[in-house]
Amino acid sequence: MVIALVGFYSATFYQSIIPYAPLIDLIIVGLISGLILLVSILIHELAHSIVAQRYGLKVEEIELYLFGGVSKIGEEPKTPKSEMIISIVGPLSSLLIGMGFMLITFLPIYIHPILWVTLLYSGISNIGLSIFNLIPAFPIDGGRVLRAYLWKRRNNLLSATKSASKVGTFVGYGFMAYGFFQMFTTGIFSGLWLIIMGNFLTSAARHSYHQTRNEVVLSKINVKDMLNVPDLAIPYNTPIDIALRDYFFPYRKSYFPVNHGYDIVGIIHIQDIKKIRNWQRSEIIIGKLMKRITEFPSIDEKQSGKIALEKLSEINEGPLLLVVKDSETNNFMGFLGKSDVISSLEFWSLHMLNTDSKVKKIKLFV
Numbered sequence: 001m002v003i004a005l006v007g008f009y010s011a012t013f014y015q016s017i018i019p020y021a022p023l024i025d026l027i028i029v030g031l032i033s034g035l036i037l038l039v040s041i042l043i044h045e046l047a048h049s050i051v052a053q054r055y056g057l058k059v060e061e062i063e064l065y066l067f068g069g070v071s072k073i074g075e076e077p078k079t080p081k082s083e084m085i086i087s088i089v090g091p092l093s094s095l096l097i098g099m100g101f102m103l104i105t106f107l108p109i110y111i112h113p114i115l116w117v118t119l120l121y122s123g124i125s126n127i128g129l130s131i132f133n134l135i136p137a138f139p140i141d142g143g144r145v146l147r148a149y150l151w152k153r154r155n156n157l158l159s160a161t162k163s164a165s166k167v168g169t170f171v172g173y174g175f176m177a178y179g180f181f182q183m184f185t186t187g188i189f190s191g192l193w194l195i196i197m198g199n200f201l202t203s204a205a206r207h208s209y210h211q212t213r214n215e216v217v218l219s220k221i222n223v224k225d226m227l228n229v230p231d232l233a234i235p236y237n238t239p240i241d242i243a244l245r246d247y248f249f250p251y252r253k254s255y256f257p258v259n260h261g262y263d264i265v266g267i268i269h270i271q272d273i274k275k276i277r278n279w280q281r282s283e284i285i286i287g288k289l290m291k292r293i294t295e296f297p298s299i300d301e302k303q304s305g306k307i308a309l310e311k312l313s314e315i316n317e318g319p320l321l322l323v324v325k326d327s328e329t330n331n332f333m334g335f336l337g338k339s340d341v342i343s344s345l346e347f348w349s350l351h352m353l354n355t356d357s358k359v360k361k362i363k364l365f366v
C-alpha cells in the first residue's frame with residue numbers, strides 16, 4: 001500500500017519537475033521509487049532486529065504495515081540502554097540511506113533525469129521515514145527512545161511505559177484531528193490517510209502498554225500472589241442433584257473443589273454433570289464423577305506469574321485450571337485460573353504504579 005502510494009507520489013513529483021513527461025517515464029519512476037523504499041524499510045527493520053538479537057532478544061518476524069514495518073520482538077528490552085540503541089538504529093539507518101541518495105544527486109556528474117528524480121525522491125522518502133519514526137509516540141521508535149529515557153530516570157519500566165504511551169495516544173489523536181481538518185480543507189484523501197494513521201497509533205499505544213504491563217507485573221509476582229483459595233468445597237459423598245441444589249445453583253460457579261474429610265481430592269465441573277441424565281443424578285455421588293486433583297497440571301506456589309500463564313495457555317481441555325502446591329510439603333494450596341490471573345494483573349499493576357517515587361514523597365510529608 002505504502003509502496004504504491006510512494007510510487008504514485010514520486011511519479012507526480014517527477015511530473016511537477018518535468019512537465020509533459022511521457023507516461024512510461026512516470027511509470028518507471030514510480031515503480032523504482034516504490035521498490036527502493038520497500039528495500040529501505042526492510043533495511044530499517046533489519047537494523048532493529050540485528051541489534052535486538054545482539055542484546056539477546058528473540059525477534060520473531062518483520063511485518064510490513066500500512067506506513068512502514070514493525071519488527072516483532074518477542075520480549076521487552078532488558079535495560080534502558082539496550083532499548084535506546086535498538087530503537088535508534090532504525091531511524092538512523094533510514095537517515096543514512098536517505099542522505100546517501102541525496103548525496104549522489106549533488107555529485108557533479110551527468111545523471112539521466114529519470115534516475116535523478118528517483119534518487120532524489122528516494123532520498124527524501126527515507127529522510128521522511130526517519131523523521132516520522134522519531135516522533136516520540138510510543139510504540140514507534142521515537143516513543144521507545146522516550147520510554148528508555150524515562151525508564152532510566154525513574155528506574156521504573158511500567159511508569160515509563162505508561163507516560164510514553166500517553167504521549168503516543170495524544171499524538172495519535174493529534175493526527176486524527178489534523179486529518180479531519182484536512183478533509184474539510186484540502187481533500188478527503190490526505191485527511192483520511194492521517195485519520196487511519198492516528199487511529200493505528202492510538203490503538204498501538206494502548207495495546208503496547210498493556211503488553212508491557214502484563215509482562216512486568218507477571219515477572220514480579222509469583223503464583224502465591226494470584227492464588228485462588230477455595231472457600232467452599234462439596235463433600236465427596238454428596239449426590240449430584242444435591243450438589244446442584246446446594247452449590248451450583250446458589251453460588252453460580254462453574255466448578256467446585258471436592259473434599260474428603262480435610263483433604264481436597266478433586267474438582268467437579270458443571271460440564272461433567274451435564275453428561276449425566278436427570279434420573280441418574282440422585283444415584284451418583286460427586287466423588288465418582290469428579291476429576292482427581294492429580295489429573296490437573298500443577299504448579300509450585302513460588303513460580304513466577306509468567307510461567308503460570310505459559311502453563312495455563314498450554315491446557316486445551318476441561319476447566320482451565322492449575323493446581324497450586326506448597327513448595328515444601330507439596331500440599332494442595334488452591335487453584336489458579338485465567339480469570340484469577342487477569343484480576344491479579346489489574347490489582348498488582350495498580351499497586352506497582354502507586355509505589356512510584358512520587359507517592360512516597362507525599363507520604364513523607366503526612
Ligand SMILES: [Zn+2]
Nearest residue numbers: 090091133141
Ligand atoms: Zn523503526
